[in-house]
Amino acid sequence: MISAKHYFDWAATAPNDEEILTKALKHSIEHWGNPSSIHKAGTDAKKALETARKRAAQALGVNAENIFFTSGGTEGDHIAILSVLNRPQKGSVVLSSIEHPALREMTKSMQNCGWKVINVNPDKNGIVCAQSISNALQEDTAFVSVMAVNNETGAIQPIYEIAKIIEEKTKGKRKPFFHVDCVQAAGKIPLNLKASGIDSASFSAHKIGGPRGVGILYLAKELNSFLKGGGQEKTVRSGTENLFGAEAFSLCLEKYFISERNTSAEKRFEQQKILTANFIKKLKEIKGCVIIPHCREGEKFEANFSPWVVQAAFPGIPGQVMERALSEKGFFISTGSACSSSHKGRPVLDTMQLTPKEKESAVRFSFGFSTEEEGMNELIEELKNICSQFL
Known part of the structure; x- marks a missing residue:
């Protein structure tokens, strides 16, 4: 059974809440x-x-x-x-x-x-x-x-x-x-x-x-x-x-659902903001990594983005290669929308003035309510290992 610890494709689907x-x-x-x-x-x-x-x-x-x-x-x-x-x-x-x-x-x-x-x-x-x-x-x-x-x-x-x-x-x-x-x-x-x-x-x-x-x-x-x-x-x-x-x-x-009536969900939301800010900071330290969109590299823009989704590119490593390399190590990410994974185009990225290499190498990391800092840090280390082999 796949562990949710190294599952970073929550935007595609979330692990089931078994109790519910x-x-x-x-x-x-x-x-x-x-x-x-x-x-x-x-x-x-x-x-x-x-x-x-x-x-x-x-x-x-x-x-x-x-x-x-x-x-x-x-x-x-x-x-x-x-x-x-x-x-x-x-x-x-x-x-x-x-x-x-x-x-x-x-x-x-x-x-x-x-x-x-x-x-x-x-x-x-x-x-x-x-x-x-x-x-x-x-x-x-x-x-x-x-x-x-x-x-x-x-x-x-x-x-x-x-x-x-x-x-x-x-x-x-x-x-x-x-x-x-x-x-x-x-x-x-x-x-x-x-x-x-x-x-x-x-x-x-x-x-x-x-x-x-x-x-x-x-x-x-x-x-x-x-x-x-x-x-x-x-x-x-x-x-x-x-x-x-x-x-x-x-x-x-x-x-x-996040609202003033649901304090536990609000607390988890605020916690994820911190986890994701740290994750982006560590991503930027990886050789060749580019955060997409580029403005997200500045902290003042972070309020414009969901802390549960991060897009990044590793020019020189095609997105699907990165996805498969991580999968072999037990880490699960995606190259974009699961509903359009069979299509080669990236319509969303095509609108954002990115370079061809950035679009080709872009991958998505997405998180959820059971994502923990330890798992995110282990993902960073594996990304470093893969990049050291390809870049």
Whole structure:
């Protein structure tokens, strides 16, 4: 069994919280009925589902009626963006060019349907500024999407500023629907979903210790979903509900979501800031290592990045070579998004004015709630050993 001590690919998926999953599985076995059935087996399951919904909502700081269970972050993203297809007239959609493939690839289908897609690049630091989004808005823009935390660089995007500037620019007109992919933000940075202008947000359980295949879509107001079916989740997401997944995800959010109400999660967040700052300092001491983006080498910029994700390059050592070399020694990292690992391109890094050698050699280190300083220091030593052989 792989030890979590040397696992540094938490952005791809987190090790399961066994206690939570065991509890959720037992509960779902006890309530095995279909939540849509009107007999007691069904109504008991429905009550358990609604309890999970209330727990998730309380953790996220929103109302239960705004929470919809999905199969994961991708489906949450799709429900949000495909809702614009219900509009009688086609128009434009605006999204950052660093979005997850769930949105980036879906816009290609939107183009095939006659929609105009406007991509907004980040600056060289991987951050999409609010003014760039404002400049991209058109009279017919129906949908805007900017992720909260980039899954490759850890760059925190100014989603609240973006929400505000969209409202200001479209005041007196029909405001575009603003969606935020929060998959890499939940349990990683504080979030305020009730901030004015945020219409929806997607989450995925397996990023914070929950099971794969379950997510949450937060909706600030009712949405006419393009996806139709049996009418579950108030017609937003049809399909028999995953009670086990909903229960497990709600418990994970209760335990790991960072807020003033969750002091243990806040404390762990502050601790990770220190661990990551020390990790970056030690990385920079390794011959040839380049932190990506370059601005992250200055401490004053660290507030703009999630402490759970660090991207670095070792020019001269291709990223996949570094990944395999570490894997052979029992250390697990990645070269980027697991969802696009089969593709050779690095779309996010392509937007950041990096050199070809930096893009080719870039790797991602990502951490989680059980990451310890000892394991991070051992990773640094192994990186030194590998670099001494190749550089």
